[in-house]
Amino acid sequence: MGLKDKLHKLKLKYQGKKMAPAFNAIHTFLYLPNETTHSGGHIRGADDLKRTMNTVIMSLIPCLIFGMFNAGYQHYLALGEIEAVSNGFFSSEFWSWDNLVIGLWQVLPLVVVSYGVGLAVEFVFAVIKGHEVEEGYLVTGMLVPLIVPVDTPLWMLAVAVIFGVVIGKEVFGGTGMNILNPALTIRAFLFFAYPTWMSGDKVWVHGAVERAGEIANGAKLDAMSGETILGGLAQGKNIVGSQDATYSIADAFLGFIPGSVGETSALLILLGGLFLVFTKIGSWRIMLSAVLGTLIMGLIFNGVTSAGWITESSKFYGLMNLEFWKHLIVGGIAFGIVFMATDPVTASQTNKGKWIYGFLIGFISILIRVFNPAYPEGVFLAILLMNVFAPTIDHYVVQGNIKKRMKRLKLKTA
């Protein structure tokens, strides 16, 4: 415990000085602080903010590791150097060293930049405002690299992280006070600021953008392009299906498809979600109701197409006609529902509110996905929108409860 004592001494030395929050932060970050609640009849739980955050990070680790392998796998697959997976989840084509090397090379810098820049902003604000650094960025910093395309330039990520942490969180007063999910604020900023790096058929596969540039400069190379799954589905292509499709349903479920770094594997997201529910960190109400919302909206659209209210030439037909449950295994909706919508700060706080909040996230995600081809993945917009409405939902739930009790009181007294 040498380091802990040393940090504690440093802390005492700098107490009351300008840099004190920074030292305190390092101390709390690495160890449990020496000071805890002293007086009063408090219940001292072991699940402090740090443990909550670490639980979420643990549930994200499988997605991160899978994302690294997938980065390499999609790269080599697009180059035609390896065969597609043939042997289920544990195919040797996927879990190879070559894939991992590409993944480490591309994904680790994203993680480092996300944490480095984000924590730096938090430290600066802690020093300026003279308060403690909160652990709030720990989860955000892990989420951010998982929801961006693998080739996102690092400086763009850095700019977006600064924007997201400052405008999304610090202006509202820091961790616990933010209205919008900071990770999604960062994603939204990237999407609107640098759309060419965030959508299209090149960005999802490492090396494809670079290759396109070389070809444009006259190099004689084969073009690399990853299919954009949602884009292709919108055009009515048979991309995810059982027969003759580019990707089988198993591929999409297990995650052997191009996409943002960590959101492709529905299986691992499902496991992470179960872990969060089991440890009572994530709200099962939000997850379940969001899945229901997704399925119901999907069913409505399926109904519209099978009733023949829309012609096949319509640009909405492709995605409307997608079997309703397939919406959950393509795109980022599963990841959004499990790890973003359940953010305890920005979600609804009341149980009834959580049902409404979650349901509308699923519902609106599919609505945006189908009707707005400019935003192929609507889930981040849907969650941000519902983040804004969460306090309103809570307000009406609470008011409704008060009204009900008032009525009961009147009945009793009357």
Added chain:
Amino acid sequence: MAEVTTEEKVKVKEPKEPLFSKKNRKLLSDPLADNNPITIQVLGICSALAITAQLKPSIVMAISVIFVLGIGNVVISLMRNIIPSKIRIIVQLVVVAALVIVVDQVLKAFAYTLSKELSVFIGLIITNCIIMGRFEAFALGNGPWKSFLDGIGNAAGYGVLLIIVAFFRELLGSGTLFGIKVLGDPIEKTGLYALGYENNGFMVLAPMALITVGVIIWIQRSKNKALIEDH
């Protein structure tokens, strides 16, 4: 948002006051900083969001508003004793509308492309809250010279903010200033673009104007704590 202070409404009846007395200079300089119509009174936001993607239209807009508010304030101030108070809003509208039409026609005659770019927003100066606000709060209760200074000051405060916002939006959003490519050519990949820099498309969209104004308000209030309201 309380731009109407009682001091302003009191009629000043000092017989001999120099043209640029301390008080009068304050009328001119206050709106530029601590009583800025946009950042403090939060008026005229709509046009500030709409036309600040480029510097040139912002400057034209600023000049137009300075012209309309300066002259409008004088006209209203001169008529202040003969306007029946029940129909004063209509009279004010007529005055603004007349001035705005003049501006519009001048722009159409001498700067047609700019007038196209600004489209309805020149016409919408009529509804700019700052103008009606100054008529109501100041010109109706003060003499023409004071009203003139007040009008110019407030319009300039509005204009300065437009230009600051437009500077950042044009520089970061399009990489240009007044249409000149100061950061290099994004297609030829010269200057900063050779290093992999790219324009921030978000800056061109209206939400970013709101956020930029918000950041300016933030900076202003953290510099001058007196501006922070009590709760």
